[in-house]
Amino acid sequence: MKRISAFIYLLLIFSIAHSETRIVAHSQVFQGRSFIVFLRTAESDSKVKEVFVSFNGKKIPFFSYEGGLRAIIGTMPEEKPGDYPLEIELIKDNGEKEVFEQSIDVAYRNYPKVSFWLKPAKKKLLTADVIAEEWAKIEEKILKLSEDKLWDGFFIKPVPGITTMPFGMREFINNKVAGRHRGWDFRAKVGTPVKSAQNGVVRVAEFFKSFGGTVVVDHGQGINTLYFHLSKINAEPGQKLSKGEIIGLSGNTGISSGPHLHWGMSVHNIRVDPMQWVNTIMP
Ligand SMILES: [Zn+2]
Structure with a gap:
């Protein structure tokens, strides 16, 4: 015990x-x-x-x-x-x-409302069809279950910056309900090195219209972390990573209202709060 x-x-x-x-x-x-x-x-x-x-x-x-x-x-x-x-x-x-x-x-956990504004060029990218289609590509990789547990101990924050938007907030974009914020945003000026939060294997390394430069790292047993809006990707699908290894540079690509890193975590395809894994060791 x-x-x-x-x-x-x-x-x-x-x-x-x-x-x-x-x-x-x-x-x-x-x-x-x-x-x-x-x-x-x-x-x-x-x-x-x-x-x-x-x-x-x-x-x-x-x-x-x-x-x-x-x-x-x-x-x-x-x-x-x-x-x-x-x-x-x-x-x-x-x-x-x-x-x-x-x-x-x-x-119950308090997830406040957050409103932000996207410029017309970014707003154009925000169509439900494009997001769904691109998410389906990521989901296909996330759903492939690898048996080995690759993570070890605490996860680390991928960039050092302060939080600009926590997980779970109820988003309103250009005054319209836009769903939940399924990740954690950290301030990061364009070009900040982004580290893999844990040991793992790269499953996605691709530029999308909605998520921008994207890397998805599989930590085994249904646990994946996601890194969005990168300006540069320094990782390839199948590549093995150690905790802290650089997978790319942060940016402002895709549906993003300013330079930052969006960091997400998926547990059997449910996008959860990744900071719980930074603050607690998940065995
Ligand atoms: Zn975000």
């Missing part, structure tokens, strides 16, 4: 013991944040053949972790506060089946 408590971010934890199997998870998570579920089966227990996990009806993969299994689950900033079902089904070698159910409280 000592090891676990070192990285527990939230106050409440639930633990269910059913025969020899033990499940430990946060019982509460704030909107837009990630949480962890551990599953341990005793050595005397029959081996687990298959595990099925779902949160709020969405299937989540489990990976091996220190003799047990561990799943990381993301929540969206606009997820309605309340209880959501976490369901775990184990099928053992002997055919025995165990089902666990627990509710996870998604708690």
Whole structure:
């Protein structure tokens, strides 16, 4: 328990013991944040053949972790506060089946409104069709699950600048509702070196109309970080990276209202608050 408590971010934890199997998870998570579920089966227990996990009806993969299994689950900033079902089904070698159910409280977090103005040339890029089409290209890469955990310890901020817009804010662009800010913006003058927040493999290195110069780094097991609006890309798909390695230079490309880096994080294709991973070690 000592090891676990070192990285527990939230106050409440639930633990269910059913025969020899033990499940430990946060019982509460704030909107837009990630949480962890551990599953341990005793050595005397029959081996687990298959595990099925779902949160709020969405299937989540489990990976091996220190003799047990561990799943990381993301929540969206606009997820309605309340209880959501976490369901775990184990099928053992002997055919025995165990089902666990627990509710996870998604708690309210204050995400203020933010309004900003885009110049006509930038505004032209902001069409739902283009964004959807370009996002689909990124999503295709993000959805490819690599089995190995590549990250180690804390994630780092990719640039040193101050925050210009935090994660989750309700954006209004040119007086129109534009959805959530699914990343963290840091002030960075054009040409600032952008570092990979963790060890990983480059999956996307491409210029898009909406996101501008884009790099996506896969950290394994469904965790990816995204770097938008770069002026220059110094990375290639398939390239292995160490934490802190330079992947490009910051810029003001794509739908951007000034020089900055937009840094995002995806947990099984849910875009979560990346700063949680800077402030807390996710095992
Ligand atoms: Zn941003």
